[in-house]
Amino acid sequence: MLCGAGMLIGVAATPAQAAEVSYATECIPPAISGLPPVQGTTKVEITAPAEAKVGDEVEITWKFVQAASKNPDILDLEKDTVQPTGTLKAAGAQTGDIAMQGTRTNPPIPKNSDMKLSDMKGKLKLTAAGEVTLTPDAYNINVNKPISTDTKCSPKETVQKAATIKVTDGGGSSGGTTGGLPTGLPTLPTGLPTLPTDPPTGSSSASPSEGETGGDTGGGSSTGGGDSGGGGGQTEFTGKEVQVPYQCKTPIGDKEATSPVQINAKKNGGSFDLTVQFKKSVMDSPADIPADSVKPSMEVALGGADTGTVHVEGPTNSEPIKSGDPIEIPDLTGTYKPGASGETTLSPGVLTVEALGTTTTCTPTKSEVSLTLDTTEQASGASGGGSGSAGGSAGGSAGGSSSTDGGLAATGSDDNSTLKALGLVAGTAVLLGGAVFTFMPGRRLR
Incomplete structure (x- = not known):
């Protein structure tokens, strides 16, 4: 006791x-x-x-x-x-x-x-x-x-x-008969590692991908509307690089950005395999980004003889991207099946970026034609209608269709290089940051 x-x-x-x-x-x-x-x-x-x-x-x-x-x-x-x-x-x-x-x-x-x-x-x-x-x-x-x-x-x-x-003072109070136990209560030590600092931001200028000058030696050309589209002659077409002004709707607000984009095509029977490239690196990765977290897609707008859109998309990033490294996104690809005969223009259209469980949609504020093709109407083609058409059919191409758009033209060849850019648009980087930002007062949310 x-x-x-x-x-x-x-x-x-x-x-x-x-x-x-x-x-x-x-x-x-x-x-x-x-x-x-x-x-x-x-x-x-x-x-x-x-x-x-x-x-x-x-x-x-x-x-x-x-x-x-x-x-x-x-x-x-x-x-x-x-x-x-x-x-x-x-x-x-x-x-x-x-x-x-x-x-x-x-x-x-x-x-x-x-x-x-x-x-x-x-x-x-x-x-x-x-x-x-x-x-x-x-x-x-x-x-x-x-x-x-x-x-x-x-x-x-x-x-x-x-x-x-x-x-x-620890020198004089440890003895005694009653209540002479030490007054300090020892505790187990705990490890105290520090967390990493804020991920760096910044931008870098990577070299733009080089477009191949494909096509037959007798038919290659750097301007649109050449001698292809029906049969024979040129088979590969390189579009011109155009500056596309985007207005983006993101989960954390509206953003604006301008991106250099190029559309290339390769004849495949009566259809065309399309490749859309974002031609300039906008920034390095501002943080570590896990694999399979960023997926871009676009609706290429048709004009001139044909109307409608063609869906193109790229796969998600296959590997994690470290902070400070350029983000590499593959080219966006899809198939265009003409719905009308004549000269058809192709312009960068609505861009969608799915990232980290959220979606950003970017709409061009101005139509910029990158490529013009001589097309021949195909069954179940894009949209049809317009001069030189046999009447046109409803429906969508193998790549998809929806709204209308159009403009003027230029041509060229296919390029399968990847682009080093998170900057599909500047809003993409903001989206990534907003998706993981964890400190915001309730009144700001309202």
Whole structure:
């Protein structure tokens, strides 16, 4: 009984204390998001021993009572994908920064719902007698899927101390008959690795892919509307590079960009195999991007003798793309089956980018003809109608059809090279950032 009483006295001498503080916070979203800083309020609870002695190593817990914002209405966060780290300031008898880290454990976090952050823990070796105060400081939120991004949050006002440890000299109070047990409560150490910094941004100029000058030696030409389309003669046609102004609808707002695009064709019986190339690298990858996460497609607009559209698309990226590396997207391909006879123009049309579970749609604000072909109407061709047509048929080509568009022309050859560009349009990069941005106040969402 006496021994038991001594143990109780020893524990009672070092009760754990928990105190809650709140402070105005500014959070900087990932650089790839293009979003402005977010203002919010952080509420945390700090738990630490009330008393300890010099030489003790004490464990401290940081609990998020309220994060500075909600998960925005863009992407559901999967289970166990969010990890917080932060800094706790020690002052008074000893000063220093205490590294805090939470586990990557969280429930699924739906769009437009409260963030769920794990408790962070850290340890402090006590080196001087007196009072040591503990104050929350900056913290970081890392989300590792679908790509790794960091949101950095820091106080925007003076933060009140959240806990105080009374540290006694370890030389004179360990003996005695009753209550003579040590007052410090040892704890297990925890590893405190730091998270990677924000992914770099920037742009690079990769060389544009070189178009082959294909075609028979007797029929090749660099201008459209040549001697092909019916039979014999030229079989490969190289379109001219045109600057296409796009207006894009993304999950995080409207964006505008201009991209250089070229349409090439290769005669295949009565049809044409189309290849659409984006001819210039716009930027390097702003973050690590997993495989099979970006898929582009386009509706090539027909004009002149024929009407309708031809669907072309490229496969998703087969390999993960590291931050800072050029993003390589294969050419967009499809088959055009003419629905009318005569000169038909081909222009870059509506571009769709599916990335990380979201969709961005980009519509040209101006029609720019890249290629002109001499076409002969085929059964079940694109759309039909117009001068020189035998009447035209409804329906879609093997590549698909929908709306109408058109313009003037130019021609050339096929090129199967890949383009080094995330910049199908500038909005694509913003889309990737917006899809993983995890810190935005509810009022901004509304």
